[in-house]
Amino acid sequence: MQKTNTPIVKDLVLVGAGHAHLAVLRRFAMHPVPGLRLTLINPTTYATYSGCLPGYLAGHYTQHDSRIDLAPLAQYATARLYPDIVTGLDTAHSRLHTQHRPPIRYDLLSINTGSTPSLAGITGEVTRVIPVKPIDQFVTRWQQALSHLQNLTRPHHLAVVGGGAGSIELILALQHKIQHSLTQTDAQQIQYHLFSQDATLLPQHPAAVQRHFTQGLLARGIQYHTHARVTHIGADTLTTADDTRYAADTILWATHASAPDWPRLAGLSTDADGFVQVYDTLQSVSHPNIFAAGDIAAPTTPCPKSGVYAVRQGPVLANNLRRAATGGRLRRYRRQQNHLNLISTGDQYALATRGNRTISGKWLWHLKDWIDQRFLQRYNQLPRQPEPTPPQLAPGMLDTHTAIELKQLSLRCGGCGAKVGSTILHRVLQRLPTTRHPQLISAEHADDAAILSVPAGHCMVQSVDYFRAFIDDPYRFGAIATHHALGDLYAMGAEPQSALAIATLPYAREAITEHTLYELMLGATEVLQASGAALAGGHTSEGAELAFGLTVNGIVPPDQILHKGGMQPGDALILNKPLGTGTLLAAAMRGQASGDWIEAAVTQMLQSQQAAVTILRQHGVHACTDITGFGLLGHLLEMLQAATCSAHIQLDQLPLLNGVPDTLAAGIVSSLQPANLRARRAIHNLSDAIAHHPHYPVLFDPQTAGGLLAAIPAQQAAACVAALQHHGYAHTRIIGHADRSTTPTPQVTLT
Numbered sequence: 001m002q003k004t005n006t007p008i009v010k011d012l013v014l015v016g017a018g019h020a021h022l023a024v025l026r027r028f029a030m031h032p033v034p035g036l037r038l039t040l041i042n043p044t045t046y047a048t049y050s051g052c053l054p055g056y057l058a059g060h061y062t063q064h065d066s067r068i069d070l071a072p073l074a075q076y077a078t079a080r081l082y083p084d085i086v087t088g089l090d091t092a093h094s095r096l097h098t099q100h101r102p103p104i105r106y107d108l109l110s111i112n113t114g115s116t117p118s119l120a121g122i123t124g125e126v127t128r129v130i131p132v133k134p135i136d137q138f139v140t141r142w143q144q145a146l147s148h149l150q151n152l153t154r155p156h157h158l159a160v161v162g163g164g165a166g167s168i169e170l171i172l173a174l175q176h177k178i179q180h181s182l183t184q185t186d187a188q189q190i191q192y193h194l195f196s197q198d199a200t201l202l203p204q205h206p207a208a209v210q211r212h213f214t215q216g217l218l219a220r221g222i223q224y225h226t227h228a229r230v231t232h233i234g235a236d237t238l239t240t241a242d243d244t245r246y247a248a249d250t251i252l253w254a255t256h257a258s259a260p261d262w263p264r265l266a267g268l269s270t271d272a273d274g275f276v277q278v279y280d281t282l283q284s285v286s287h288p289n290i291f292a293a294g295d296i297a298a299p300t301t302p303c304p305k306s307g308v309y310a311v312r313q314g315p316v317l318a319n320n321l322r323r324a325a326t327g328g329r330l331r332r333y334r335r336q337q338n339h340l341n342l343i344s345t346g347d348q349y350a351l352a353t354r355g356n357r358t359i360s361g362k363w364l365w366h367l368k369d370w371i372d373q374r375f376l377q378r379y380n381q382l383p384r385q386p387e388p389t390p391p392q393l394a395p396g397m398l399d400t401h402t403a404i405e406l407k408q409l410s411l412r413c414g415g416c417g418a419k420v421g422s423t424i425l426h427r428v429l430q431r432l433p434t435t436r437h438p439q440l441i442s443a444e445h446a447d448d449a450a451i452l453s454v455p456a457g458h459c460m461v462q463s464v465d466y467f468r469a470f471i472d473d474p475y476r477f478g479a480i481a482t483h484h485a486l487g488d489l490y491a492m493g494a495e496p497q498s499a500l501a502i503a504t505l506p507y508a509r510e511a512i513t514e515h516t517l518y519e520l521m522l523g524a525t526e527v528l529q530a531s532g533a534a535l536a537g538g539h540t541s542e543g544a545e546l547a548f549g550l551t552v553n554g555i556v557p558p559d560q561i562l563h564k565g566g567m568q569p570g571d572a573l574i575l576n577k578p579l580g581t582g583t584l585l586a587a588a589m590r591g592q593a594s595g596d597w598i599e600a601a602v603t604q605m606l607q608s609q610q611a612a613v614t615i616l617r618q619h620g621v622h623a624c625t626d627i628t629g630f631g632l633l634g635h636l637l638e639m640l641q642a643a644t645c646s647a648h649i650q651l652d653q654l655p656l657l658n659g660v661p662d663t664l665a666a667g668i669v670s671s672l673q674p675a676n677l678r679a680r681r682a683i684h685n686l687s688d689a690i691a692h693h694p695h696y697p698v699l700f701d702p703q704t705a706g707g708l709l710a711a712i713p714a715q716q717a718a719a720c721v722a723a724l725q726h727h728g729y730a731h732t733r734i735i736g737h738a739d740r741s742t743t744p745t746p747q748v749t750l751t
Helices: 019-030 050-058 070-076 135-147 165-181 184-188 207-219 307-326 362-380 400-409 422-431 474-491 510-531 581-589 595-605 610-618 631-643 660-665 673-682 696-700 714-726
Strands: 010-015 036-042 046-048 067-069 079-083 086-090 095-098 108-111 129-131 156-161 190-195 222-225 230-233 237-240 245-247 250-253 276-278 290-292 297-299 341-344 350-354 357-361 459-468 495-506 534-543 547-556 572-575 623-626 645-649 708-712 733-740 748-750
Touching (some): 019 036, 019 362, 036 070, 046 050, 050 362, 070 581, 129 135, 135 165, 135 250, 156 165, 156 245, 165 190, 165 207, 184 190, 207 350, 207 357, 290 307, 350 362, 357 362, 474 510, 474 708, 495 510, 510 534, 510 547, 572 714, 581 660, 631 645, 631 696
Parallel strands (some): 010 036, 010 108, 036 079, 190 222, 276 297, 495 534
Antiparallel strands (some): 046 067, 230 237, 495 547, 572 733, 623 708
């Protein structure tokens, strides 16, 4: 969550979390460029380190030990992290297209997505093949395949296609894992085959290395086939170019690399295989504001597709992106002629080559382990964040037009002078989808306020919410803020009618401000459309950080309003979303939250409560509220006070988001937690044992777009929970029940 008085002048977008981009993020964190905003787009919130893959597959590392968490790294670099997949590139308008969000603008673009094994020309049941890249998808599919290698009633043929070092490491690691994780009977049923289209295995390595591994494979019962180019995949076979058919139940694919289609389709200069052609500076030969590194790049000086070279390209790429942003002269990347190759053999033994020299031994595996762990620590154990950069732009960031624009920005006014310009607003509004509501009266003139009508027999329900951004993604932040605001309407059983938006945009060039506002409002508008409400207007201003809120209006017949005070003794208390957004977001601000945790929390925040209210009504709901800033206990007390009831809550039944036990155990809580703790005076059985229960702190955790807390007749509770879970509210739980109050003030019993 960026907060700065320095205007955003340029956007640098990094596509892919390859080895080179990891170095870019770390170097920009240590030496930021004021005015340059970074965005990282990657399919996952973590990056599995390819050097540790054989060790992980063999069982020497856990999955956690083999990957880099991108969320803390991105936060350290003050970069926005977008978990998404790039599907297209519009170089004419400098926009990237992804699967799940609006186009992303860039001034500078860098591509480090890696590659995938080529399946070109292969016929038959190609979907049976498990490509070794992308690594994260491969790991998931291999775990599924491994789970089926049990209780085998016949021999099972495992085939690895590819004859390079990676293929050999792969099959040796898998054999080691199978022999140590399956029963001896099942392990003996597995037969291993390695297929290479070349005349020999490891064609790029010295003859001594080739002999070592060909003899080693045979000694371990692994059959290898050379001059065996696979051309067809059958139901349980594969066929090579000479029409020889082999049994193959599980097929892993690790052949030469192939590139995604979108760089070529966008008009970037590529080689015959689709890899982005770059100069030795890693700059595209056809588009000067685009760079590429690692496997996806095809340098004018040929470079093997190996992680070793991508790691070495990282510092040069970071330097050149900095220079491209500030008008400096680019440096050339010069690849090393000879480097150390370490090939593991599955059993904590390795062979090393450099040039024509070859040695082997267990100590080499430990050397490889030390090198790999040091690489991971470089990005998982980050140094202290540097002091904030003074609010001034880096030299060379401005062209003449931008300099004039920013000179005007530097004389910002307050009051209405702080509004975003009408031209920007007009352009954004033209791009947004429009929704009409029958109670929103369309004025023929540009009136200053929205005109609403209330149908006969209905009441108007109105609420407002506004808060600063907690994720550096305007699109999803706009959607979450809208879900949060609508939660108040749903909790009262109202049908959303209209909304007025209030947005604060960070200081930036006009083009960047416009795009940020469009992303923000598109996220909000899509949620409003799905709810049936219309965006009736709003207000914008500039500030040091992104903030957003809405005034929302809904309508409901008076006899159908859901009040907080309808709870009755004996009612079951149902919560339909997990708790913990406050502690997780606090941990994210400190760089101590896993990206997976935050992504799971965002997914929950993006879930609408509209369907949940219908289900609660169907099961006779007596009272309802949404859990937001005051936390579960604070909002429960509001219900109890209104109904003159007390409640019994089972701490073990509280549903928690992933990572919440870890952050609570570390003592990480929201800044609002101390204020919410005042509600503990209502706990009549508070003791040391209760206060030290691991779930106790989450009672006071403020929620964003949190769950609905509903009082349901006890006889309907189980069916209500089942229905909510069936409709996507998977974490729904009965967390307690209501009791008759015997005191003037409501009390809560915890067990």
